[in-house]
Amino acid sequence: MRKEVLIAALVVLSTLPVAAAHSQSNSLDAPNVDTGAAAQTTDVASSSASGSGSSAADDAEWNYTKLYVDADNGYLDLKPGESETFTVTVGNEEESAVTVNPHLYVPPTTRDKLDESWVEIDGETEIAPGEESEFTVTVSVPDDAEIARYNGMIAFTDERITYPGRPPRPVHAAHVGVEVWKEPTVEIVSDNYVRGQVEAGDSVTSQIVVKNTGDSAVPLSPELKRERGHCAGSGCPLTLDPSWIDIDAPSEIAPGETATVTVTMSPAEDAERGRYDTRIDLGLKDPARADDSSHWQEVDLNYVVWKQPSEPFETTVDVSERADNLTLTLSPQSSYRSNADSDGESASFDVEFVSPDGETIEAERVRVSDGGHVNLGRSRRGATRDGEYAIRDGGSEYVYRLDDPEAGEWNVRITPHNAISFRYEFVREESSESVTAGGAATTNDSTATSESAA
Known part of the structure; x- marks a missing residue:
């Protein structure tokens, strides 16, 4: 709940620094901003704010009704044809009854002004000393209202506060703002x-x-x-x-x-x-x-x-005397999920193994596998295919194998086609244990390719 407290104040302007007066003026009269009624407790005549220092101004006194205003929620979101109600509580701290005049006030500097015909205010017009009175404010937006944010103030007295170069504002008031909107078409x-x-x-x-x-x-x-x-x-x-x-x-x-x-x-x-x-x-x-x-x-x-590279990617792998075979698995990858249509060509690779003694062997692909991931809790935007099952494609793997490889350091040349990046993995199956090494390569990353053993 936003509270706007209105305090009656006795102000002697000659004791108010000019800089402070300008600061308050800027904060109180900014268009479309609810500055809070607590700050609006002094009616400063423009002649008094001039800082002339006359004795008449120094001795002037202004008395304001001791009322405070408490509004529950004056910010509304309504479509044309809709209405909503909120409550404003006004308390009287005077020693006698106070007659109020609840009405809509719209500062002339407001861009989109709330129309008086939209607002209905119900409540007692007299508040007993030391008592509170509740006012029901109903805002009804007509069917032909334009989309905009409308602003105004529910004022309860005709007392005003004025600052140099600014229009007068109500002392006892609660802000009301109405955001008029429609369902997008x-x-x-x-x-x-x-x-x-x-x-x-x-x-x-x-x-x-x-x-x-x-x-x-x-x-x-x-x-x-x-x-x-x-x-x-x-x-x-x-x-x-x-x-x-x-x-x-x-x-x-x-x-x-x-x-x-x-x-x-x-x-x-x-x-x-x-x-x-x-x-x-x-x-x-x-x-x-x-x-x-x-x-x-x-x-x-x-x-x-x-860009398609002009030379193959090269790496090396050590093969021990116990190795029964050498397997290379290539996994083309995308840097992220794409929702654009490419030419539809699948990734492929040209692979050459160069033995420790320099013999070049063109490896044949022995296996291709495809995978994916199904997640029933994934949103549409997170899936590559939608429907009852949100599916994210897991990509393909291409496997090349050499049997009975010669022991020593092998050089491997890989030329990718239609693959922006790929991961490679070497597996050597040995008589007593299995050893794995791998790395990744890319055709769009400007950083150097690295290889790590596992």
């Missing part, structure tokens, strides 16, 4: 975050689906947002060339229909590998949303650009 059905990976010189396409459930056509004019750089450091995304992005969309969405915005990312062949971020403003106008609210119809784009 335009919705982005697909994700607001498009992610994809694409080889430099190639292209990748994603689709943004928008639905209009309203009664009138909605304009649609998507375009890239031009933003100032706000990131510094090695982890920041690279600057995307706007010419790489092509957007295809209809100019409007008919009532009750859906529309598809097709976004194609085509980085140049000489594009630097790494992450590129940007944003699309769909240019939607929802009649049920405020004009100054646009973040809901913005879509983030995040792409990773990679």
Whole structure:
């Protein structure tokens, strides 16, 4: 409960520093801000606030009715045609009864003014000494009200407080704010975050689906947002060339229909590998949303650009005399889940084993496995496939094997195709024990590849 306490005060302006008077003026009369009635206890005439130092001003006294105001909740969220009620308690600390005049007051500096016809105030007009009186405030929003935040004050007396250069404000009052809203009629059905990976010189396409459930056509004019750089450091995304992005969309969405915005990312062949971020403003106008609210119809784009290496990835593995075979498992991986459509080609690898004495052996793939993960508690946004079962694809594994390998250090050459990154693992099955070593490689990370033994 927000309390606004109104205290009767005797103010001699000549003792009030000018700087303090200006500070209070700035805090009390800021538009659309509920400053609290406790601070509004002094009616300062503009002639007195001038700091002229006249004896008449120095001797002036102002008396205010000793009332306090306690409002439970004057901040309301209502749709057109709805109403809501809240209670304001007014206490009288005078030694005699006080007659009040509850009414709506709207400061002239308020942008969206609460209409008097929306507000009804019920309660006794006289408060006995030392007693409290409850007032019921009902706010009813008409059917044709525009979407906005409306503000005003429920004043209980005609006493005002004035500061230089500011309009008068009620001394005994409670703030009321009404957020008028409607159910949105335009919705982005697909994700607001498009992610994809694409080889430099190639292209990748994603689709943004928008639905209009309203009664009138909605304009649609998507375009890239031009933003100032706000990131510094090695982890920041690279600057995307706007010419790489092509957007295809209809100019409007008919009532009750859906529309598809097709976004194609085509980085140049000489594009630097790494992450590129940007944003699309769909240019939607929802009649049920405020004009100054646009973040809901913005879509983030995040792409990773990679390049096919010209030389194979090379690593070594030690094989003991007890080894019966040498197995290499390759697991292509994505840096993150992609919701953009690639060309559909599966990953593949060219693998060569070079023996300790220099003989090159082209290894044959002996096994391919696919996996995934099912989670009945995962949200739609966390799954790569949706339905009754939220499924996240686990990827594939490709296995290559050499039987009776020669003891010593083997050199292994791996050339990936359609794989932005991959994990590799060597397993040597030995007569008495098994030894495993592995590592990871990537075609888009600018850091050096590392290998670790397990």
